[in-house]
Amino acid sequence: MMDSLATLGFLLVLVGFVVILIAVVLSFLASAKNNARVKGGGALIIGPVPIVFGTDKESVKTLLILSIVLMILVLIIPLMLRRL
Numbered sequence: 001m002m003d004s005l006a007t008l009g010f011l012l013v014l015v016g017f018v019v020i021l022i023a024v025v026l027s028f029l030a031s032a033k034n035n036a037r038v039k040g041g042g043a044l045i046i047g048p049v050p051i052v053f054g055t056d057k058e059s060v061k062t063l064l065i066l067s068i069v070l071m072i073l074v075l076i077i078p079l080m081l082r083r084l
Contacts, residue, residue: 043067 027038041054043063050067054060 045070 027040031038039055039059041052041059041063043053043066044051045067048071050064050071052060052063052067054063
C-alpha cells in the first residue's frame, strides 16, 4: 500500500511541474503574440491558513476557492483512509 501511495505522490508532483511548465509557455506565447495582459496569482498554504495573492480580484477569488477545497480534501482524505 505504501509503495503505491509513494508512486502516486511522485506522479502528482511530476504532473504539477508539467502543468506549471505548460502554463508558463502558454502565457509567454499569448503575451508575445498580441500584447495580451497576463493575469495570475498564487497560494501559499501554511497549516490550515491559505495566503493568497494575485494580479486581479478574479485570480484571487479563484485561488481562494481552490485553497479552501484543498484544505477540505486534506481533512477528509485521512479520515477515509483510516476506514480501509
